[in-house]
Amino acid sequence: MKKWVIPIIIGLVVIVGIAYRISVVKGQENKKVEGVEAIQMREGFPVEVVPVQVGPFEVWREIPGKVEGYRQAVISTPVTARVASIRYQVGDEVKKDVPIINLDESDPKDFSRSKLLRSVYEDSRREYERYKVLSDSGGISANALEKVRLAMESAKTNLEQADANVQLSSPVSGTLMALYARVGERAERDKTIAVVSAVDQLRVVAAVSDHDVAELKPGQDVRLVTAPGKEHRGKVERVSLGANPDTGLFDLEIMLDNEERNLRIGTYVNVEVRIYSEKKAAAVDSRTRFRDSDGKECVFQAEGDIAHKVAVRVVAENDDNSSLEGLNPAWPVVLTGQSQLKDGVKLRIEKAEKISQTSPTGQTGRTE
Secondary structure: OOOOHHHHHHHHHHHHHHHHHHHHHHHHHHHHHHHHHHHHHHHOEEEEEEOOEEEEEEEEEEEEEEEEEEEEEEEEEOOOEEEEEEOOOOOOEEOOOOEEEEEOOOOOHHHHHHHHHHHHHHHHHHHHHHHHHHHHOOOOOHHHHHHHHHHHHHHHHHHHHHHHHHEEEOOOOEEEEEEOOOOOOEEOEOOEEEEEEEEEEEEEEEEEOHHHHOOOOOOOEEEEEEEOOEEEEEEEEEEOOOOOOOOOOEEEEEEEEOOOOOOOOOOEEEEEEEEEEEEEEEEEEHHHOEEOOOOOEEEEEEEOOEEEEEEOEEEEEEOOEEEEEOOOOOOOEEEEOHHHOOOOOEEEEEEEOOOOOEOOOOOOEEEO
8 A cells, every 4th residue: 555545544534533523512512402492391481470569559750949938028129228227037937018127218319208208197197186186076077087087098108108118028927038138238229138938838949841741730749858757748739831931841830848847948859749649550570571573562471380471551650660451460470581482381480579569769750
């Protein structure tokens, strides 16, 4: 045998061995894959399930806003003038129409009318008293007395109007929340000089988008959690029908209780508005939902160890859970492993979990 034949024979043997080895490995792999599929079809596809929770379900929308007085008066002076006296300090309770700040009647010159009108009123009051004595004794007629009385009332009205420019008061009773003046300083015209507010109730003003405003309406419940166990409750009071032309947003007003007076006017807070509430809803973890090839919302439910594909309608959802229509409350819902399932296949249930039906504080959601 020629020497060059031996290497060729050896090479062919090696190639045949390698090819055989490759075919054996591939055959083993195919047998392994086929074995897994066969086992899953026979023993069930491994899945995790959660029960359908039937009970209360709520969705809360978080909205940022600014705290203002529910009944609030902003006090300013009609002209630039010197502050003569201040009768109250910040934090004091003040009564409606009781002067808080007195301006100097002689500064500016326009205020000198107050002195003149006060003198006119005092003269007319004394004259009325003198005429009344004469009328009681029959010295003058009732018509003459009435003319003097009307003149006195007119002088009193003129004086009160002039005093309103000098003696600054609040049209509402409440707490003096802010004071922007000092005795001896000049108060600028039309600038805020004091703020009075009733603080047992406050309002939160906010601006929301056209998407969010569709979920809001007067009367909805509102909550504000300021600390663990401390919560302020209130209601949506007003939702504007049209957008603000300057911002393109819709104005929203919320009333909140503040009996403990621990909310401060001017601060910014995040309130929560309840936009959905159902006493008896069927709710599951939102991760159980998927869309099929037709784009329909579906879940898989387990009747014993058999999978059923169920079409559902989403009624409402928060960050974690969904309220659904179309569920069988007695069947648990598949949480993981949906992608490998078909209607009617056998399941091997490995784990069950529970969910919370109510959206925790700070979560947002939507409704259909």
